[in-house]
Amino acid sequence: MSNRRTIDARGSFCPGPLMELIAAMKMAEVGEEIEILSTDKGSASEIPEWIHKVKHEHVGTEEKEGVWHVLVKKTH
Amino acid sequence: MRILIVGGGMGGTILANNLARRLRNEVRSGKARITLLSASERHMYQPGLLYLAIGRMTPDELYRDQASLLEQGIEFHVDPVEEFRLDNNEVKTKSGKVYGYDVIAIATGSRPTPEEIPGLAESAELFYTEESAVKMFNRLRRFEGGKVLVAVGVPHKCPMAPLEITFMLYDYFKQRGILDKVKLHYTYPVGRVHSLENVAKWAAPEMDRLGISYETLFNLKEVDSAKKIAKSEEGSETDFDLLISIPAHRGMEVIEKNNLGQRGWIPTHRNHLNMEGRENVFVLGDTTNLPISKAGSTAHFEAEALGENIAAMVKLGSPVREYDGKVFCFIEAGLDRATYAMFDYNNPPQPKPPTKAVHWFKLAYNKLYWASARGLL
Numbered sequence: 001m002s003n004r005r006t007i008d009a010r011g012s013f014c015p016g017p018l019m020e021l022i023a024a025m026k027m028a029e030v031g032e033e034i035e036i037l038s039t040d041k042g043s044a045s046e047i048p049e050w051i052h053k054v055k056h057e058h059v060g061t062e063e064k065e066g067v068w069h070v071l072v073k074k075t076h
Numbered sequence: 077m078r079i080l081i082v083g084g085g086m087g088g089t090i091l092a093n094n095l096a097r098r099l100r101n102e103v104r105s106g107k108a109r110i111t112l113l114s115a116s117e118r119h120m121y122q123p124g125l126l127y128l129a130i131g132r133m134t135p136d137e138l139y140r141d142q143a144s145l146l147e148q149g150i151e152f153h154v155d156p157v158e159e160f161r162l163d164n165n166e167v168k169t170k171s172g173k174v175y176g177y178d179v180i181a182i183a184t185g186s187r188p189t190p191e192e193i194p195g196l197a198e199s200a201e202l203f204y205t206e207e208s209a210v211k212m213f214n215r216l217r218r219f220e221g222g223k224v225l226v227a228v229g230v231p232h233k234c235p236m237a238p239l240e241i242t243f244m245l246y247d248y249f250k251q252r253g254i255l256d257k258v259k260l261h262y263t264y265p266v267g268r269v270h271s272l273e274n275v276a277k278w279a280a281p282e283m284d285r286l287g288i289s290y291e292t293l294f295n296l297k298e299v300d301s302a303k304k305i306a307k308s309e310e311g312s313e314t315d316f317d318l319l320i321s322i323p324a325h326r327g328m329e330v331i332e333k334n335n336l337g338q339r340g341w342i343p344t345h346r347n348h349l350n351m352e353g354r355e356n357v358f359v360l361g362d363t364t365n366l367p368i369s370k371a372g373s374t375a376h377f378e379a380e381a382l383g384e385n386i387a388a389m390v391k392l393g394s395p396v397r398e399y400d401g402k403v404f405c406f407i408e409a410g411l412d413r414a415t416y417a418m419f420d421y422n423n424p425p426q427p428k429p430p431t432k433a434v435h436w437f438k439l440a441y442n443k444l445y446w447a448s449a450r451g452l453l
């Protein structure tokens with residue numbers, strides 16, 4: 001039942017994938033999943049680090065053909 | 077073909093002028109018609125607000141008459157759009173008029189929303205509007221020392237503004253001779269002092285050298301205006317005597333009300349710049365949801381791509397090129413030095429060390445802006 005939105009942050013140097021996620025969090029509802037697409041491998045560590053700090057959930061990270069798909073869930 | 081442009085800021089003005097030049101003959105013969113609707117008869121040079129806030133510019137220097145910036149052949153009306161009826165290819169304006177179109181381009185910009193963070197609007201000084209920048213300058217003049225906190229919301233237009241205002245404040249306090257009584261503390265939403273890695277690599281040691289402290293992964297959650305404490309989403313707190321805020325932005329209310337995009341950000345194709353699912357609706361400037369800087373240069377490069385494409389739609393029946401995500405930003409590194417960054421979807425920026433020459437070029441650009449809005453640069 002949970003809905004999901006995708007944020008296409010490929011090739012985003014400024015503001016960058018994490019900033020895009022922070023902005024998207026303001027639009028998402030509690031329980032919603034957000035998938036961020038990033039071509040910056042730093043996102044694979046940077047995004048989960050922030051997600052843990054602000055106590056949302058990091059569901060998983062996958063790399064497909066040079067694009068990192070980071071899946072998170074808004075929990076509060 | 078009836079081309080309707082909504083918004084007479086950076087994006088809308090450059091697009092209208094670009095089209096007027098490309099379609100001069102078609103406009104004359106009646107084959108094309110270019111209409112620009114805006115909310116103001118004046119055009120503001122927004123980067124000037126930064127200088128206004130530290131007393132380096134006055135309000136009147138920020139404005140030109142919008143009509144004076146436009147090429148012949150553009151029908152310009154100050155009549156803001158209130159309803160977008162995209163299914164009927166028409167908009168309704170404040171005056172009650174209905175404008176039909178074959179192609180529409182939306183460039184209504186973005187606005188700061190400090191009221192969304194509890195306590196922020198009443199505690200902070202801002203410089204994102206004329207009124208707030210004048211207020212900030214007068215507050216700075218009276219400031220005799222204490223802890224100055226810079227706090228940044230996401231998303232915001234002009235990604236360079238947080239660093240620029242910090243370095244400019246440092247120089248401002250130095251010039252007033254009160255630097256020894258001021259403690260500057262900079263905060264930033266992600267894990268380094270700027271989203272551009274190379275800029276962060278240059279700026280962090282620069283802050284260390286100047287004695288500016290910083291905290292990263294700091295997203296403002298609320299401000300206790302009585303105790304003068306800022307609290308972050310990440311769970312930290314920091315006190316202040318003077319809070320300078322770059323608040324989070326939203327697109328314009330009219331975009332939200334017409335359900336064109338959540339929080340006013342219109343879902344936009346990253347290369348074709350059409351609104352997702354609509355072939356004759358184009359979007360440019362701050363109001364897109366694209367993952368690139370909300371900056372005048374972005375609006376400028378998008379307007380150039382769109383100008384070429386819409387003109388080609390008139391002349392050939394379809395667009396001819398793609399937008400590549402190009403952005404160019406000047407970065408003021410104080411009151412007398414600056415650098416710049418240029419990048420697109422595929423090429424990261426390689427900023428150079430700040431120099432006086434680039435600063436003087438940026439100051440010249442403060443004047444050249446008007447030539448650029450007219451599409452002459």
Ligand SMILES: Cc1cc2nc3c(=O)[nH]c(=O)nc-3n(C[C@H](O)[C@H](O)[C@H](O)COP(=O)(O)OP(=O)(O)OC[C@H]3O[C@@H](n4cnc5c(N)ncnc54)[C@H](O)[C@@H]3O)c2cc1C
Nearest residue numbers: 083084085086087115122123156157185361362371372373
């Ligand atoms: C302090 C500050 C410093 C900046 N510094 C820089 C910089 O150094 N470099 C840089 O590249 N960028 C900078 N910018 C950002 C830049 O000004 C914006 O990104 C740029 O103006 C965006 O262009 P736009 O066309 O999307 O919107 P805008 O230029 O904001 O124009 C929006 C237009 O839409 C009109 N409008 C609004 N509602 C309606 C409606 N309902 N109907 C019709 N028209 C409407 C408005 O009247 C306005 O004319 C700065 C901005 C600020 C605030």
